[in-house]
Amino acid sequence: MSKMDRTQIVLTIMLTGLAAFMLLPIVFIFMQAFKPLSELFLYPPRFYVMNPTLQNFTQLLMTVDAAVVPAVRYIFNSVVVSVVAVAVVVLVSTLASYALSKHQFRGRNMLLDLTIIALMFAPQAVLIPRYLIIQRLNLIDTYIAHILPFVAAPVSVFLLKQFIDQAPNELLDAARIDGANEWAIVFRVIMPICRPAVSTVALLTFQMVWNNMEPSIYFIENEALRTLPFFLGTLTSGLANNVAGQGAAAAASLLVFVPNLIFFLFQQSKVIQTMAHSGIK
Amino acid sequence: MRTFLRDIWRDRTSYLMVAPFAICFFIFIVLPVLGAIGLSFTTYNMVQAPKFVGLANYVTLFTEDDIFMTHVLPNTFTFALLVGPGGYILAFFLAWLIAQLPGKIRTVLSLALYTPSMASGVAMSAIWLVVFSGDRVGYLNSFLLGLGVINEPINWVHSEQWLMPVMVIVTLWGSMGVGFLAMMAGILNVDPQLYEAGRIDGVKNRLQEIYYITIPSVKPQMLFGAVMSIVNTLQAGAIGVTLSGQNPTPQYAGQLILNHIDDFAFQRFEMGYAAAISVVLLFIVYFSSKLAWALFGEREDA
Numbered sequence: 001m002s003k004m005d006r007t008q009i010v011l012t013i014m015l016t017g018l019a020a021f022m023l024l025p026i027v028f029i030f031m032q033a034f035k036p037l038s039e040l041f042l043y044p045p046r047f048y049v050m051n052p053t054l055q056n057f058t059q060l061l062m063t064v065d066a067a068v069v070p071a072v073r074y075i076f077n078s079v080v081v082s083v084v085a086v087a088v089v090v091l092v093s094t095l096a097s098y099a100l101s102k103h104q105f106r107g108r109n110m111l112l113d114l115t116i117i118a119l120m121f122a123p124q125a126v127l128i129p130r131y132l133i134i135q136r137l138n139l140i141d142t143y144i145a146h147i148l149p150f151v152a153a154p155v156s157v158f159l160l161k162q163f164i165d166q167a168p169n170e171l172l173d174a175a176r177i178d179g180a181n182e183w184a185i186v187f188r189v190i191m192p193i194c195r196p197a198v199s200t201v202a203l204l205t206f207q208m209v210w211n212n213m214e215p216s217i218y219f220i221e222n223e224a225l226r227t228l229p230f231f232l233g234t235l236t237s238g239l240a241n242n243v244a245g246q247g248a249a250a251a252a253s254l255l256v257f258v259p260n261l262i263f264f265l266f267q268q269s270k271v272i273q274t275m276a277h278s279g280i281k
Numbered sequence: 282m283r284t285f286l287r288d289i290w291r292d293r294t295s296y297l298m299v300a301p302f303a304i305c306f307f308i309f310i311v312l313p314v315l316g317a318i319g320l321s322f323t324t325y326n327m328v329q330a331p332k333f334v335g336l337a338n339y340v341t342l343f344t345e346d347d348i349f350m351t352h353v354l355p356n357t358f359t360f361a362l363l364v365g366p367g368g369y370i371l372a373f374f375l376a377w378l379i380a381q382l383p384g385k386i387r388t389v390l391s392l393a394l395y396t397p398s399m400a401s402g403v404a405m406s407a408i409w410l411v412v413f414s415g416d417r418v419g420y421l422n423s424f425l426l427g428l429g430v431i432n433e434p435i436n437w438v439h440s441e442q443w444l445m446p447v448m449v450i451v452t453l454w455g456s457m458g459v460g461f462l463a464m465m466a467g468i469l470n471v472d473p474q475l476y477e478a479g480r481i482d483g484v485k486n487r488l489q490e491i492y493y494i495t496i497p498s499v500k501p502q503m504l505f506g507a508v509m510s511i512v513n514t515l516q517a518g519a520i521g522v523t524l525s526g527q528n529p530t531p532q533y534a535g536q537l538i539l540n541h542i543d544d545f546a547f548q549r550f551e552m553g554y555a556a557a558i559s560v561v562l563l564f565i566v567y568f569s570s571k572l573a574w575a576l577f578g579e580r581e582d583a
Binding site: 106120133233250 | 298311375390395409500508
């Protein structure tokens, strides 16, 4: 602290201002979610909440109506889908990136080049054929349709591979001499020393799956199998000029956002460590 | 042939390890791209079998689709340039500024700037809809009315004039994501001795330092950041529809290629035509990344 020169102090003040400005919408959604109905209708609108209440959350979570799927069901679906997807993506990507990093085999370079090209692949561009494929595989209206498309994760494989490249070969050879086979090496040596990259991939996958409403829109027709972001989407559609629904929508937004934030805060140092190795050479 | 099979058998562990990824990669990335290319030469309404029509879809797209040529394409370029290169330069600049600060402050600031990127998409539409609400109760309207900047509330997300600026601001707000963190980590890892040496060799100011030392050292991370920014720009393509709540967007003011695809695929069920638009989009993405590679890549053949 004491060693900051004048430029650094000015810079800190400016950037803190910018950061505060950028965090305003996030603070706002917290405020909004805890506002009672009377404060939501206030004119002129007030940023701060005066009498915080859980009313919006209870309204959101406790509404049980035989005709509609309860909010809890969407949350349950989201949790199941995200947890399974994170586990599967971490496992599949670690195995693949270990082989791509430390093994030599026919087709390795081709798969690696394709993976790097696919870093910029955006599934939204090819939704139609994706939909047709899911349909042919009879995966419409299954949890698998929420998960499997994400297992093709070039970014995860790439980040893990860059990290595994740093693992010294001598260490792997020592493990082999001790009698470990390749699978044991992945689980006992690679996974522990690549913890930062594994955590980062887990985090990025979680964020991608947890926030994604595309499978719910395109691959799922059964309302009871759809996820939280989809539910939020139904709450916010046509909200622009409608105050009454804003409290519930803000509460649902918080339910989507807060798990992302908590997960990231716990992992942030590992994420930054991993990103240092993210360069494409 | 025998050696080939023997090689495969010898490396069976490696193949088993990459198999789950490779199979999913093929089914959900390679196949859809090939499928889109194939479908783009047909008319297909999801009920009858696809019928081959040659290049007809592309001819229609570039000669008869007025909405595509007068709204969608110009919108996409405006949006992509501001959010893509614009957001990217902003991310690099902010990453560089933050890297100049001591440890604790640096961590807190980078976390604060990264946080909005977790809130992109639908999660935050509830905020924007209230902030940009079209009546007096909307926060921005109420604020500007209070200052006397405007006399009438502006219907931000349903106005031809304002939808695009709102889309760009909202997207930029959430664009300090993984690419930003990667570039910052890269800048922090530059060997301090390089700056030392630079000063001896006559590097005079910070700008020269960035140009001659920082950028060349961080090139690999910058390439990763550029690729991520291309992907993010593409993924943000639905924002106009999310904000305005309708596809097509009001007077096509916020219509981007992605919305145009959605419009034809899932509202008019003209799958062949929609596929042709996706192929054009894939080409645009492919050439943008080629450009990024030419700027930052170290390998010629990639």
